[in-house]
Amino acid sequence: MNEQLLLQFIVSSLMVVACVAIHGLGLFGLNHAMRTETAVERLQHITPLSPRGGLFTLGVVIAMLALHGLEIWLFALVYVALGAIPQLEPALYFSTISYSTVGYNDLHIAADWRLLGAFESVLGIFLLGWSTAFFIRMIGRIDPH
Numbered sequence: 001m002n003e004q005l006l007l008q009f010i011v012s013s014l015m016v017v018a019c020v021a022i023h024g025l026g027l028f029g030l031n032h033a034m035r036t037e038t039a040v041e042r043l044q045h046i047t048p049l050s051p052r053g054g055l056f057t058l059g060v061v062i063a064m065l066a067l068h069g070l071e072i073w074l075f076a077l078v079y080v081a082l083g084a085i086p087q088l089e090p091a092l093y094f095s096t097i098s099y100s101t102v103g104y105n106d107l108h109i110a111a112d113w114r115l116l117g118a119f120e121s122v123l124g125i126f127l128l129g130w131s132t133a134f135f136i137r138m139i140g141r142i143d144p145h
Helices: 003-034 037-043 051-082 088-099 111-140
Strands: none
Touching: 003 051, 003 111, 051 088, 051 111, 088 111
C-alpha cells in the first residue's frame, strides 16, 4: 500500500475518533444539563410554542451548532497543519463544505490529502444525523404533559 494512502487512513481514522468523542461528550453534557431535577421540573411547565419554548429550542440548536463548529475547525486546523491547505480561511471553507456534504469540489485541498476530505464528509453525515435525532429527543421533552 502506498505510504501516503496509509497516512491518510491513519489521520482520517484519528479524526473520526476525535470528532465522535467530542460530539458524544458534547451531547452527553447537554443531555445531562437537561436532566437535572430543576431542569426537568422547568421543562414540564414549558409550552413548545411559547417564548420559553422558543428560547429552549434556540439554546439546544446553538449548543449543537457549537459542537459541529468545533469539529469543522478541528478539521480545518489539521488541513493547515498537514499543509493540505496552506491558509486557514480556505481550510475552514473546505472543511465546512465537506462536513456539510455540500462538497463543491476538492480543488482547495492537495491531491495527497483528498481522502481526508472524503472522510470528513462521511463523518459529517453521521454527526449531523446524530444531532438531528438528539434534537428531536430534546424537543420532545417540552411537549405538553
